[in-house]
Amino acid sequence: MLHSRAEVKPAGDAARRTGDREATWPHNASIPNNLVAGVGTPYSDDFKMTASRAADRPRDYPHRHLLGIEGLSPADIVGLLDRAEDAVEVSRQVEKKRATLRGRTQINLFFEPSTRTQSSFELAGKRLGADVMNMSVASSSVKKGETLIDTAATLNAMRPDIIVVRHHAAGAVHLLARKVDCSVVNAGDGIHEHPTQALLDALTIRRNKGRIEGLVVAICGDILHSRVARSNILLLQALGARVRCIGPSTLLPVGLDRFGVEIFTDMRKGLDGVDIVMMLRLQRERMNGSFVPSVKEYFHFYGLDREKLALAKPDALVMHPGPMNRGVEIDSEVADGAQSLIREQVEMGVAVRMAVLEALGSHLPNT
């Protein structure tokens, strides 16, 4: 018998624990549709039970996973941001430990190295009382597809409650989410989405500007290869910001003009009247003539220095998802300057991840 979590009712849940699943699942190549339903889309019907139980809670997060910003409603996003505000307070106390996820197991499964995101998720889980295990899988030893599913099956058998996944291939996290019974958080899949980054960026903006609606946000640099940009475009637009994308055409994805953003290839023009300047990292291998001619030229035309920043609004704020390439996309003077929110973004990262884990945790079965 196979059940999606959506179908889990007390009786079904009991069945799940009988062990018949282990006998069938790894050998069964075709996973029924009801197990994959709703990936990336709201579980409107599937979570009726949970939803009705939490009907009085305005922050209810009606999804089993967080796979992307796509599929989240503005209310979902605002709910997460509100939760994160509380988490900021928790993180600022001496006693940072909560029992929200006590007894729960969180696995951080990173197929791509990431110090910042992984440690942020680890701290967030620990502050909520979960047992956190870090699994780093060197990408070279992974042979994609089959192995990813094997890994999912193996992990699933360990009965985690939440798996946080980063993978170099777009859609890999979605694939994994279909193969496990627990909740899955996308910590970055290829150049597709990085939802917690977008959430922490939104939280940082909201705390500094008091709102997101009506702000003009410029996302600058390597949009083409940026999951951060994709998630941010979706989230900021959902909350009513005006998004601009600035970069050389070689670093802009095809069809970007249909994302509802304003596109500028001249950064000086694009920064005019901007409230938030969001810089993106440019990978070193893309700087030497393949996508842009050189670091020197890139910095000259697209690096954020004091002179270019002066073209934005006087109270414009600067963000960067990190890690920064100083002197490539951003000048140190700006990165460390008074208008920079880059440090604060890191703090908000932990808070937002606590909020996400807590929101997902509220749906975890208690029996």
Add this chain to the structure above:
Amino acid sequence: MATAHPPILFNNARLVDPATGRDGHGSLLVEGAVIKDLDWGAVAGVPEGAEIVDCGGHVLCPGLIDMRAFVGEPGAEHRETLKTASEAAAAGGVTTIVCMPDTNPIIDDPAIVEFVQRRARETAIVNVCPAAALTKGLAGKEMTEFGLLQQAGAIAFTDGARSVTNAQIMRRALTYARDLDALILHHTEDPDLVADGVMNAGERASRLGLAGVPREAEVIMLERDLRLLRLTGGRYHAAMISTADSVDLVERAKDAGLGVTCGVSINHLTLNEFDIGDYRTFFKLAPPLRHEDDRTAMIEALARGTIDVVVSDHNPQDVETKRLPFADAADGAIGLETLLSAGLRLVHNEQVRLPALLMAMTSRPADLLGLPQGRLARGAPADLILLDPDLAYTLDARTLKSRSKNSPFDEARLEGRVLMTYVAGRCVHRYVE
């Protein structure tokens, strides 16, 4: 300085303005470095102290802009320097040269662009606009710093006599160039199809026992580029086309609204594969001289305006690189000094009208390059030539100003001579019998 020279009145001239196509009797006044005034018909009032030039009814038109010239400086000064190239240009009525980046060092760095400009300012008597390399080291692998090179003064981007074979790199270069509104000039010859070929593939090559270059080497590369251009947008100029099929491709791309233009060399308008005769290496060119049908197609395309510009493809080679068996000899012919005289053959044969020929050598290249030259208009730079289109002569290559003498027109009978050349209001060449 401009103010040091008195105004010059060109009287009794046949003014030909290629930008408007206007051709008629008139006079023109130059003050300083610019055209102050011009008058179709009646003679303008003579300013005090003006130098008066009686044009004797000859053609007064803008100086030529040659979009493709190889100059040996820096690196091969024994073949040509900016100075000697500019003297040849002035004698041929060319007042602006776009020089190719195939130098040593290669013009792929802003500092080299600045070096060439400085050398030109110091030594050249006509305008020199360096085109920068499209890819670093002309290696076809990584794009150059288009933005910084453009700011340094690079007028366009090209790998000169080489083609970028990697379509992805060409695509990115076109995409990146579009942001800067930069013009890409591309030599369209697939090197793998050219292989060992040294002349147009066909009966003639087979009889001579020479390996042929199929037309497809050009057509396939051109078609690829046009497909990429459809994807990327931007401004693309096929540097030199040589086949009837290429004309069709460009025509269709233009009809489809793509930002494409193309050029043809004077050699492909006036010579064909039979001129190679007895293995004459001065006729070894890239792309190779084609069949007479292709040449005719080039002329018709020029007359229709499908071909935008005519270039000299000036490429100085010396004895060491040319006095070799045909297959071993270097490609290229000099042409700055004979560009206009050779082009006038088409006018005398009534295949192209004079304003149309001049347009492809003046106002069209000026438009593509964003230069203010190439037109007879108030305020335009006074880069002018006085031309006697009927003056006949037999070319003696030894008298050419170029340091290299590899002219395919040696001992050819030509009609039409530049009598005087002015650059920025100053006389830089005067014909003496």
